[in-house]
Every structure is written in C-alpha cells, then in structure tokens.
Amino acid sequence: MCFLFIISAFLVFFCENCETADFSFAACSCAQCSLELLEDNCTEIIGHIIISLESQMPPYEMIEYKLENMQKLTGCLTIANSGFTNLSFLQNLEIVEYSEIGVAASCRTYANTITIAKNALLRDVSALKNLKILNSGENTEYGLYLVDNPSLCLEEEELEAFLRFDKFYAPHFRICHENLLNKTYCRLDSLSFFNHSNLPENCQVLTDSIVINGSITFDLEDSLNSTDFLDFFFFSNATFQERLNSIQEIFGNIVVMNSDLEKLDFPNLRRIYNFQLLRAPPK
Template structure:
C-alpha cells in the first residue's frame, strides 16, 4: 500500500508538471496559451500597446485561470468589463522570465486609460501578493466610466498598495465624494454630508480658514481613501469624531502628517480603528513643529497606539504622556513612540493638477519589450524533480 501511494503521488506530480495546467510565457500571447491553463507564469498585457486576438479567444483562454505569477496590464483597451478574469483568485508579483515585463510598469495589476470600461467583475480575487519591487498592487487610473461596487471596494482595501483615487462607486449606500479634476480634498471642496473621501485630505499653506464651517464638514467623514496632510497651515483644530478608517494612498508619507502648523492645538480621532495599509512608514501619526499641539485625548492616544507608531518632535514629545492606555497593557508605550529631530519627508502638494499621488506607471518608457526568441508558451517543467522521481519509482518497482 505504501509503495502504491508513492507511485500515485509520482504520477500526479508528473501529470501536473508535464501535462498539467501551469503555463509559462514571459510576455504572453494569449492566443498561444494552452486551452486548460489554471496558473500562468508571466505578464499579461492587453490594449492598444499589445497585439490582441479576438475577444472570444481571450475569454476562452483565460476562463480557467485562477493564479498568476507576474503582472496584468490593461491599458487603452476597448473592454467594457473584465469578466474574462472573474475566476482569478491570486496574483503574485514576479519577474520570472523577461525581467522587464513587470518592472517597466511597476504595478501588479494596472488598469488605466480604458475609456469604455464600466465594471471589473474580479469576483474571485482574494490575494494580491506584493513585493518591495512593486509600486502598487491594484492600480486604477483614468477609466472615466468605471465604477466599483462597495463589495469590490472592500475586497480591494484588504490588499496592500491599492490605488484608485476618486473612484466611482456603483449604487452607493454612503455619500462618496470625488473630484472630477483629481485634485486633493482641502478646506474648500469637501461637500456637506460627505462620508467617504476618495483621495487625501491636504491642507497645504492654508490661511484664513473658516474653522466652524470646515469642522462641520469634517464631522460626517467616516473614511478617507488617502492620507491626512497638514503642512504650514493656520488651522487650529482637526476633529474627526466619526472617522474610523484610513487607507493610505500615499505610501511615501505617514498616514497622518502634521508639520509646521503654528496654531494647531487640537486633534480628535476618537473612533479611528482601521488602517488596512500604512505604506512605507509604520507611523500612524508624524507630528513635527506644531508648538501648541502638546496633548491628545485619551481615546485618540489609545486608538493611535493600537494601530501603529507615533513619531513626534520638539515640545510635542509629551503628546500622549500622562495618558493611561489599555492598548498596550504589558508593553512600554515608548516602543510605539519615537521623537523626530528634523523633518524626514518632502511634501509635494498643490492645486491645478499637482496631485503627487497620481503616479502614472502606464507609458513610462513605452511597452515592455519581449526579448524571448519566439515567445512560445511552455509548461513549467522541473527535470531534476522528474529525474529523482523516476529513480525512486525504479527503486520501488525493483
């Protein structure tokens, strides 16, 4: 019985490796993919920058694909939906084969400049596995007709490096606010009753602010798809009584960045409980050169300590002192509390199209080149493994 199980395992592995469903194509020509691929090792590119077979062939070739080790780029296409990828469950950044196929674009899934695209229908997607080399996991930009369902949005916000500024929401149950000019939100453009900001809130050099009116608009905000940046502003207080989630769209900045605000004395984040993605830095709050910001409330301190690190500077180094936090009952809170002596970040913000988070990875230097000789597709075949299994089988049979 033991040897029969070994034989069965060998035959199963041999089938998967030689006749199975793993397909290899550094820069895939979809019409040349085998019909039964479930796993693709390579980069899929669809749109005007690539040669595409008829839609029916694309749909047929991708219908069983559940896993991709590589990247997907769909740019300047005529697709109205991407239901062709509805069975995709996992995609992992990989540079196997032609190393330029992913690095030229930088993102794992890039969907950009598709004027007719209305829905994605990535109904099975569960994992987007990023690496340090990938700029973004899911990158959605310049698809003017595209909308996501709230379920899709929740699904994507469980992944790292998701980026979709000012995305439209289909049949929303909340008041999602977006700006057609893709600018940041500031004290002048947040609509009354807005519950979800679809990009960062940036106060950059803000003067003569109407504190009462601005605060009334902050009161309703529950989620921010971006970060909070307040830089060289005259704002006095920032209270977010209903804000519970921030997903950082600016991975090169902390989630909340406060610097050089001479009158800022009060911050409330009493309900903040979720930061699915921090970005490059572990800081929930980075505060530097805010001389009047010397204390935070107990609720705000507890929430921040539960979520991550606080980095502060100058006299604000007592910002959460004398606050008893239940968030870290058995730890020294100084582990989550560091002191900054100088500004570490560069803030590039402004109006009129200077949104620094709009990082276009499409068309950086043209489409990725294909340096394979004939771009044929191969099965993933491990000859060493098969060789060893062959001799194991021979030993068993003897």
C-alpha cells in the first residue's frame, strides 16, 4: 500500500509492502522519496499530486520526465498558480480515480478530482482529452474544475470530451478559433449573464447564463409615456425573441424573474449545460 505525502510542490511517498503489492499498472515502490528520487517510468501513482507556485516547483524538465509515463492516478491532481503553458506531461494519463487514501486526504482542500486553476500562462489543456475514465465519487465537488486560467481557450473537440466527464466545471470558458467555426459563440467580457439589453444577434452558443428580468420593462414604463412605452415594448420584445430564436446551446442557466410571461420560446435550443457552483472557488 502506497501513500503520498506533500511537501510544497514535491511528491513524497511512503510505502508499505510495495514490493509485494499487486498492481495492474507498474506502480511506484520507493520509501520516502521526493520527486527527484521517484522511480523512473512510474505508470501508476497513488495519492495527491499538487503542483503549485512556480518559484517553489522543481524544474519543468524534471516534472515532465517523472510524470510523462503516468497512466493512472488514484487520488487527485491539483495544478494551481503554476507557470505552465501546457500540460503535455499528462498526455499518457488515461484513468483518474478520486480517493482520500492516507495523507491524500489533502484532496479535501479543493474537493475536486482534477483542479486546474489560476494558471496565468496556461494556453493548452489538450492532454486531458486523452482521459478515458474520470471517477469523482460522492465526496467531490467537481470532476474537472477548470477556472481562472485567463490565457486558456478550449477547442470544440476538447469541450465535447470534457462534457462527458462527471461534474465538469468551466463557467465563462473561451472557445478557440471561434471566427473559423460553423457556430457563432457569444461570450461576455466578464463573468456575468446575458439579458434583454446585451444579447447580440445571431448567437448560436452562449457561454454565459441568460436572465430574463421583467422588472427592466417596469422601470422603462415609469420613464416613458404610455404610447412610447407600448411602441418600445412590442419592438423590443420582437427583437429579443428573434435573438432567442437563433440560440442552440447554453452553457449556463436560463433564469426568468419578475415576469408575467405566458410563453418563452427557444425554438432551436437543443442543449443546456448548467455549471452549478456549489461552493466558493479556491483562493
């Protein structure tokens, strides 16, 4: 049985009876070794891998060399505040199963199976699309938590792969090469929501929630005379409905409030994926 201790950004293992352990993968079997001393070609790791704070990390070449053959992780993975531009050292990772084995109970800190957060330079997470199995379990908030990576965009192929993961969370994501795609993606400048006043024309995919708030209409009624208000109301509603007609996918919520609507029509809507935030993001 192997346990993994965490010292800053270093990986330290404690093993009992590792030589006789029966693994389907070639598991690491060293006693109290740091990342520098970790066995080469380790294909299974049991515990919490945490890579954080660029100034305290081992050299990237060492991280890549020691982890590039990892195929299975039992525990969890956290990459936060790193200087990585990509995650190519995870390209062979196929299976991640959440566990709080031994001191891997530190996985409770983020409570996600995989946390990729606050990496300012990260531009490419394509290595993660090779994952075949991501088991999150009942104690996790999210399976793949992908937040606050300002340089990151997702390819459509990656997005579809991640949507198959249990508890995927990446609100306000940015799609790559959107000008070259057959779909029109609409994304707000900051994490917020679309509404009656800011929904653009011809949006097919919204990457933020949409809120339909009847109180906006009532506020306008107070500021316009009755004739002007009725003209504005019918023109505005018709225009808004035209914009709703083009929406095919929403990555977020549809919220209707303070409204006396009798009908709400999204004639071409075929998918809603709700990124439900269950807790405060990590600091």
